[in-house]
Amino acid sequence: MSQETGPADVRQDQDVDTTHAVPVPDPASTPEQEIAIEQHFVDRVYARVDVLRGEAEGNRDSGYAHLAATVPGARYERDVFVYQAARRIADLDSQHEGLVFGRLDFDDGKVRHVGRLGVRDEEYRTLLVDWRAPAAAPFYRATAVDRQEVARRRVIRSFGRTVEEISDDLLNEDAAGRLPVIGDGALMAALGRKRTGRMRDIVATIQAEQDAAIRAPGRGATIITGGPGTGKTVVALHRAAYLLYQDRSRYEAAGILVVGPSAVFMKYIGRVLPSLGEETAALYSLGELYAGVEATRQDRPEVAAVKGGTVMLPILRRLVRQTPPGAPSELRIVYRGDVFKLDAAELAAARARVFEKEPRPNLAKTEAGRALLVALWRKIKPVIEDAEPAKFSRDVGSRGEFLTFLDHWWPDLDPADVLGWGGDLRRLASAAEGHLKKEAIEGVAASLSEPDFSIPDVALLDELRILLGVKPQPRGRDRIRSWEGIQEVSTVQDRYYDRPERQARDAFYEDYAHVIVDEAQDLSPMQWRMLGRRGRGAGWTIVGDEAQSSWPRPRESADARRRAVPSGRLHEFHLTKNYRNSKEVFEYAAEWAKPRLRNIDLPEAVRETGVRVAEKTVAADALLPEVAGSVVQALAAVEGTVGIIAPYDRHEELGDIVHDGRVTLVGPLESKGLEWDAVIAVDLEAVAQSHGAGVAYVVLTRATQRLTRIDIA
């Protein structure tokens, strides 16, 4: 299928009529009657979608392309089906979230329904407007002050194909006698729902300030800031879906990269885009952006602070130039009856000459062979006066023993091996001389000698890939699927949740059209460099909250960010309402954080629960029973998830109490971006001491309903 016949054909714009007729409303109608009215409409949409699905299934077998080219109108059918229905309906069905979720009643009596995708009726008139279309904007933007001719906004909540609930918002008071108003606020209902451990889309309740950020232009850099729980993550994901809708051919062909802090976080957000009917973005955590590595280990904060800094650049450059372990220290050859040798110092000098010509060792093998021959020639020439350089080079340069020596002396280097050299204290000390203090060298060497890579190591590996000149691996076919027909639909879910499939492109792919960075305040300069490489020509969406930062040198990071993100137009948005925490939880967190964090950006929490934060202090040996008891209480008090956030050195001790599927135990850094209905925050002062007050503030702002803080006496 060609991109040209893509979604632009099925976009609904303001210049076409996107409203449709409905029975005249009865202001005295009951909730049940109103639900029945919406159910009737929802049934009609699904019936239409089923027809399209059936037709497409038939068409697939009888030569789709041919049909599309010859039958008038068939192109439209094909587009609707292949680009929208086939890709999305299976997802939407299995999400149990309604295809139709919104309705606008205008002052003139016309009605527009808004849904997860656009659907037209038999006569190609709009039945349902895609939420991303301009015609859907009033659903999110209209307010009592700026009504945009909207009299009533209705949120329709369904389970699968069944309408369950309606919630109305009357914007035009004068319409009260004409329109029924049902329900009490879709937003509050959504915020109060139990959490399942997977982030949900917010398509039915996007707020106006969020909508503006979602619909910002794709090019240039969009910066979204806001305190905890203001919806930065969820907005960034809706933005990805919006960009795909806006310019599908561009964003699908070149790709959108979404980067978040940890694998746990990527799993948490992994369902949002499919539930919006999109699954072609590549979702990577910072520990996964080097192909073949899935780092989840955190370094100790002081080690991470060194590894993430640009101080690593000169150190890596020196490391790359070191003699590889196991390289021979002497070259001997026999030429015309005489023995000639290059000793360790001469070999080192030859190595240095190679680097003068080509700094990337993996691209310098020919140069390395040449340097050895030149060094040998300098010895041979005075001894064998009639020797000819060209003949000498040919003879010696093609000998098996010479080539074998070259292979050992100048092996192809793998970034993982070279980074591993840093685990050798002597080697690292030599590379880091003049750049790092002794304790820092020892800490980094100890961490690099671990058997697995840590998250900060991934940016170092990526830097080494460039410094070494690693040849690009044959990339194979991009894992973007071609969506030629209906077969694709049956396994969308299976494949999506199969981890590698959320990574629609390989980790080294560098030509993204858009890069979305979440929790950007935590990116180290080395991580910015790694991301910058992947989005040289991209638009960027950068989302974060400085107060929640765990990176100790924000200026250095800001500088690296400026270099990574191409200069261009800047679009800035600031979100002001906290939708996650109850007022009680957030006020507690804010009071704790205010004296400890500068320039803190405090949003307003919109929801009250009446449940105050519980504080307990226990002796160290009583920690386990206290946490266990709090977990039991929390499980009884909330319907959804319970999170224990504890310093890493407590995990072994506390691991035993995690039996219930609703309970998770995470470290402070993994809690970033996540949320639970109830949170048990263990030893907050220790968290603040080792990771900084910003991370402790993160811990305090993860609970939607209940927070228990357990300190150690």
Ligand SMILES: Nc1ncnc2c1ncn2[C@@H]1O[C@H](COP(=O)(O)OP(=O)(O)OP(=O)(O)O)[C@@H](O)[C@H]1O
């Ligand atoms: N308009 C909305 N309608 C319903 N729920 C919303 C809305 N906006 C945000 N939420 C919910 O609020 C919670 C917080 O959102 P999100 O995680 O995106 O915030 P954040 O700003 O990234 O938070 P943090 O910086 O603390 O990690 C989520 O459960 C999200 O679904």
